[in-house]
Amino acid sequence: MAARFGIDDEYIASANQKLRSTLEEDFEHLARVLRRTHIDIEALVARAARFTVAIPSWGVGTGGTRFARFPGPGEPRDIHEKLDDCAVIFRLVRATPAVSLHIPWDRTENPAALRAFAAERGLRFDTMNSNTFQDQPGQALSYKFGSLSHPDAAVRRQAIAHNVDCIQIGRAVGATALSVWIGDGGNFAGQMHIRGSLERYLESMREIYSALPADWRLFVEHKEFEPAFYSTVVSDWGTSYYCARELGPQAWCLVDLGHHAPNANIEMVVARLLQLGKLGGFHFNDSKYGDDDLDAGSIKPFQLFLIFNELVDAELEGLEGFTTPAYMIDQSHNVTDPIESLMVSAMEVLRAYVQAHLVDREALADAQERCDALGALALLKAAYHTDVTPILATARLAAGGAIDPVATYRGSAYRQRKAEERPSQDRVGAGIV
Ligand code: LRH
Ligand code: MN
Numbered sequence: 001m002a003a004r005f006g007i008d009d010e011y012i013a014s015a016n017q018k019l020r021s022t023l024e025e026d027f028e029h030l031a032r033v034l035r036r037t038h039i040d041i042e043a044l045v046a047r048a049a050r051f052t053v054a055i056p057s058w059g060v061g062t063g064g065t066r067f068a069r070f071p072g073p074g075e076p077r078d079i080h081e082k083l084d085d086c087a088v089i090f091r092l093v094r095a096t097p098a099v100s101l102h103i104p105w106d107r108t109e110n111p112a113a114l115r116a117f118a119a120e121r122g123l124r125f126d127t128m129n130s131n132t133f134q135d136q137p138g139q140a141l142s143y144k145f146g147s148l149s150h151p152d153a154a155v156r157r158q159a160i161a162h163n164v165d166c167i168q169i170g171r172a173v174g175a176t177a178l179s180v181w182i183g184d185g186g187n188f189a190g191q192m193h194i195r196g197s198l199e200r201y202l203e204s205m206r207e208i209y210s211a212l213p214a215d216w217r218l219f220v221e222h223k224e225f226e227p228a229f230y231s232t233v234v235s236d237w238g239t240s241y242y243c244a245r246e247l248g249p250q251a252w253c254l255v256d257l258g259h260h261a262p263n264a265n266i267e268m269v270v271a272r273l274l275q276l277g278k279l280g281g282f283h284f285n286d287s288k289y290g291d292d293d294l295d296a297g298s299i300k301p302f303q304l305f306l307i308f309n310e311l312v313d314a315e316l317e318g319l320e321g322f323t324t325p326a327y328m329i330d331q332s333h334n335v336t337d338p339i340e341s342l343m344v345s346a347m348e349v350l351r352a353y354v355q356a357h358l359v360d361r362e363a364l365a366d367a368q369e370r371c372d373a374l375g376a377l378a379l380l381k382a383a384y385h386t387d388v389t390p391i392l393a394t395a396r397l398a399a400g401g402a403i404d405p406v407a408t409y410r411g412s413a414y415r416q417r418k419a420e421e422r423p424s425q426d427r428v429g430a431g432i433v
Contacts (some may be wrong), residue, residue: 005417007088007409012402015411019393019403027390034386037360041391044354048395053284053349054098054126054328055342057106060085063293063332068430072337074418079106080117081422085339087121092408093343094401095350098126100328101175103166104136111172118173126177127219127281127326128170132159133183133227146184148204149197149233156204163208171213177326179254179281180208181221185228185235197233202243209247218251219281219326220244223259226291236260237269244278252280256330257307258291259283267306274314277321282307283330284349293332295341297348304348305384308356316361337415343405347392354391358383 031041060082062072076082083099090096099118108114118124132147140158143150147159159182167178184201186192209218222240225232234240237253244251253273260266273279286292286299297304314322327349333341360379367375393403402408 004084005414005421006084007091007412007414009091009400011412012092012400012408015408016397016403020397023390023393023397023403027394030386030388030390034358039358044357044388044391045395045398047357048095048350048354048391049399051350051353052095052097052327053346054100054326055086055089055096055346056100056102056328056330057082057086058102059329059331059333059342060089060338062338063334064430065332065334066430070334071424072415073424074415074420074422075424077422079108079114081418082106083114083118083121083123085418086123088339088409088414089342089346090122091400092396092402092405093346094396094399096342096346097122098124100127100129100179100330101125101170101173102129102131103162103169104131107169111169115173125170125173125175127179127328128166128175128177129179129181130163130166132162133181143183146192146197146233147182148180148208149182149184149192149201151196151200156200160204160207164211167208167211167213167216170216176215177217177219177281178208178212179219179221180205181223181254181256182234183223183227183232185225185230185232187228187230189230192231192233194231198239198243201233202246205243205247205251209251212250216250217280217326218247219254220247220251221254221256221259221283223256223291224261237273241273241276241278244280245276251278253278254281254283254326255279256283256285256291257296257303258285258287258293258330262289266303267310270307271310271314274310274319274322279325280323281326281328283328284345285329285331293330295331295333295336295348296329296345297352298345301348301352302384304352305355306380308352309359309380309383312353312356312359313361339409339415340406343409347405350392351388354388355383355386358386358388 034041061075076085086099132143135142141155150156220240220243222234222236224235240253244253284296286294286296288299329345364379
């Protein structure tokens with residue numbers, strides 16, 4: 001089998017060589033600026049180095065919409081090629097050692113071998129995502145009218161069995177969580193009994209919960225609408241919280257940034273779930289209208305910062321029950337090179353996290369006490385307007401990554417080489433993957 005082209009440390013080091021002196025200059029300047037407000041830049045580099053965000057296996061292929069999908073060159077054709085691309089992202093950005101899997105899209109005959117394949121590339125698996133929003137070839141019962149909340153108990157049993165299967169595969173590949181998003185809902189008033197469908201969903205989730213290994217987490221992912229366009233069973237954070245609380249201590253709420261009504265205050269949803277002790281994870285992306293699955297920080301970067309402002313505030317306060325949420329990306333890359341989009345998105349999430357550590361929280365609490373609205377906003381904006389790029393690049397460099405991941409990736413001609421290695425499948429079609 002022809003060798004698979006990859007990006008090695010030597011190439012990264014040569015690409016960094018040209019950028020080192022500029023980075024050191026920018027880093028020194030920022031260190032001086034931060035010293036004025038008694039902030040130790042090295043402490044922020046250390047925080048950046050410890051931060052990780054997981055890559056969605058389904059994000060390294062070109063995504064699409066219901067109208068069309070326009071495959072790009074050198075598309076990964078199976079989970080192994082997807083992991084090769086995830087390894088490139090990790091090698092250059094260093095903050096993405098974990099990959100989230102989606103079943104059956106990533107089903108494999110030999111999970112243990114897949115685990116080893118990933119480990120050879122410095123990768124591990126964090127969260128398993130089940131899929132009862134599509135029918136698979138040969139599937140006995142259809143999910144057309146729902147899955148875990150379907151009126152027919154046989155369909156619910158089939159969906160429960162699929163989730164339990166995801167847990168078994170997850171145990172074999174070393175994952176530690178199951179994320180459950182269902183598209184269950186109705187397109188017409190009266191089509192679905194709104195209270196009954198939630199009861200059925202909860203009953204099904206209790207069975208899935210009982211199959212969880214003791215150290216696993218179960219994520220409940222809410223979504224306002226789509227694919228159902230009148231009513232959705234798990235449509236908002238309140239319903240998600242109720243379910244996670246009803247299920248038990250291993251159940252947590254997952255916030256996908258694209259799953260809210262336009263103009264929803266998502267940082268407030270985050271603060272509420274933190275306060276209620278059930279904020280378990282994130283699917284980072286961005287959107288202008290609906291569940292657009294655009295690149296994180298590409299439309300509303302200030303919102304991403306404000307979300308991390310709530311998370312860092314709770315972390316530094318030592319909020320009771322605060323556990324570091326599972327940070328994961330969930331995007332669909334329809335017009336960009338997925339590797340570039342995922343690298344930039346991971347860096348934007350990390351940027352918001354580091355900027356949130358620049359907020360003068362004492363002064364902010366004082367401004368809030370004095371009802372000084374503009375004073376408070378100015379303190380947040382001061383952090384948000386600080387360009388922390390030298391901190392992020394220095395953390396990457398120290399971890400063997402690239403000072404400029406996108407330029408280094410483009411310089412490697414990785415995509416062109418993959419286009420030669422991976423003859424296109426001409427799999428025209430539609431849909432997110
Ligand atoms: C649903 C969702 C869910 C995934 C899917 C790929 O919109 O956000 O998290 O299973 O996208
Ligand atoms: Mn999601």
